[in-house]
Amino acid sequence: MDLYEYQGKELFRRFGIPVSDGRLATSPEEARAAAQDLEGQVVVKAQVLTGGRGKAGGIKLADSPDEAEAHAHAILGMDINGHVVRKLWIESASDIEREYYLSLTFDRGEKKPLFMFTKEGGIDIEEVAAERPEALARLHVDPLEGFQPYQARRLIYGAGIDDPEEQKQIARIAEQLYAAFVGTDATLTEINPLIVTPDGQVKALDSKFTVDDNALYKHPDIAEMRDLDAYPPEERAAREKDVTYVKLDGEVGVLGNGAGLVMSTLDVVALAGGRPANFCDLGGGGDAQGVVDALEIIGADPQVKSILFNIFGGITRCDEVARGILQALEQMAIEDPIVVRLDGTNAEEGRQLLRDAAPPNLHVEPTMLDAAKRAVELAA
Numbered sequence: 144m145d146l147y148e149y150q151g152k153e154l155f156r157r158f159g160i161p162v163s164d165g166r167l168a169t170s171p172e173e174a175r176a177a178a179q180d181l182e183g184q185v186v187v188k189a190q191v192l193t194g195g196r197g198k199a200g201g202i203k204l205a206d207s208p209d210e211a212e213a214h215a216h217a218i219l220g221m222d223i224n225g226h227v228v229r230k231l232w233i234e235s236a237s238d239i240e241r242e243y244y245l246s247l248t249f250d251r252g253e254k255k256p257l258f259m260f261t262k263e264g265g266i267d268i269e270e271v272a273a274e275r276p277e278a279l280a281r282l283h284v285d286p287l288e289g290f291q292p293y294q295a296r297r298l299i300y301g302a303g304i305d306d307p308e309e310q311k312q313i314a315r316i317a318e319q320l321y322a323a324f325v326g327t328d329a330t331l332t333e334i335n336p337l338i339v340t341p342d343g344q345v346k347a348l349d350s351k352f353t354v355d356d357n358a359l360y361k362h363p364d365i366a367e368m369r370d371l372d373a374y375p376p377e378e379r380a381a382r383e384k385d386v387t388y389v390k391l392d393g394e395v396g397v398l399g400n401g402a403g404l405v406m407s408t409l410d411v412v413a414l415a416g417g418r419p420a421n422f423c424d425l426g427g428g429g430d431a432q433g434v435v436d437a438l439e440i441i442g443a444d445p446q447v448k449s450i451l452f453n454i455f456g457g458i459t460r461c462d463e464v465a466r467g468i469l470q471a472l473e474q475m476a477i478e479d480p481i482v483v484r485l486d487g488t489n490a491e492e493g494r495q496l497l498r499d500a501a502p503p504n505l506h507v508e509p510t511m512l513d514a515a516k517r518a519v520e521l522a523a
């Protein structure tokens with residue numbers, strides 16, 4: 144899960160990394176109040192889950208509450224790389240003497256966290272890595288040993304920091320960043336820029352923070368930071384109902400049980416000359432309620448023209464799935480044609496249930512390929 148800058152900074156703060164004081168605002172009036180409250184110059188920052196906000200005009204300095212309100216008015220609703228700005232972070236402005244870059248990510252190849260640090264911050268790190276690799280200090284941390292003071296020194300000397308006051312502060316921040324990374328089960332933490340103010344204070348001016356989704360159960364406070372408004376409505380519903388859902392750009396909605404079967408179903412739809420609009424994986428369970436939830440989510444996608452159900456019953460029983468389909472059809476008005484292929488455990492019982500009920504928009508097909516062909520035809 145990616146966090147907004149203000150959420151990442153909240154976590155930085157918890158681990159002791161210096162950040163500026165700020166307030167969240169969702170309207171120009173709130174931005175004005177925040178600026179009044181903070182006093183002095185503030186910076187109005189678009190909160191979107193993408194980078195390059197500065198270049199896109201989503202970050203503006205304001206000398207007065209009036210100006211903060213005007214900037215907020217201009218930035219709210221702005222589209223930054225396809226992300227609509229709904230929230231602003233109003234922060235006490237900092238004076239900047241220098242901009243550095245510090246990140247800690249998970250290097251899967253080495254199976255270790257990797258620090259990267261350079262004095263050339265504020266810009267694209269990929270550019271520094273490609274053009275001036277010697278300016279970029281890289282350091283892996285052995286997760287069993289943890290981050291050691293000698294490693295902090297290596298990182299700092301490696302990037303050419305020679306001011307002792309800066310060295311001390313950056314060593315602490317690196318240590319705190321490591322604690323934040325491990326303590327929140329992050330896969331990425333990035334401070335770009337890490338600034339030095341004219342009076343020599345080092346602090347995080349930006350934050351990029353990604354937490355491992357599979358570890359969120361250990362961090363309910365972070366899990367709660369998820370902003371459901373940032374997702375399309377059907378993805379929101381899928382998360383709430385705990386259904387695996389992926390949006391694609393064709394016209395056939397796909398429902399299957401198990402990742403392997405779902406992937407093959409996508410291939411078979413393509414083989415039949417169609418394109419999947421999305422897919423839902425019912426997983427191993429596939430009880431009636433799960434089917435109802437998944438159908439509801441798939442049906443909510445306006446691009447769907449037909450729905451292809453492909454179930455191979457193992458642990459999942461086909462009669463239970465059939466009951467789910469019939470229950471879903473009773474509960475909601477699904478106008479799209481539904482093509483069903485059931486095989487495996489209790490397949491005959493399942494097909495019989497569907498034949499007996501015989502809803503008008505339901506088509507039962509004997510094989511996966513027949514079902515895919517039918518679904519593609521019906522979507523045309």
Ligand code: GDP
Nearest residue numbers: 186194195196197198236237265335336348349
């Ligand atoms: P990004 O463009 O999405 O990476 O957003 P950042 O938070 O990194 O801000 C981009 C740039 O805006 C920074 O590199 C700074 O140059 C500038 N900026 C952000 N906050 C301040 C501030 O408090 N004071 C000043 N003077 N500039 C700032």
Ligand code: MN
Nearest residue numbers: 335336349350
């Ligand atoms: Mn930045």
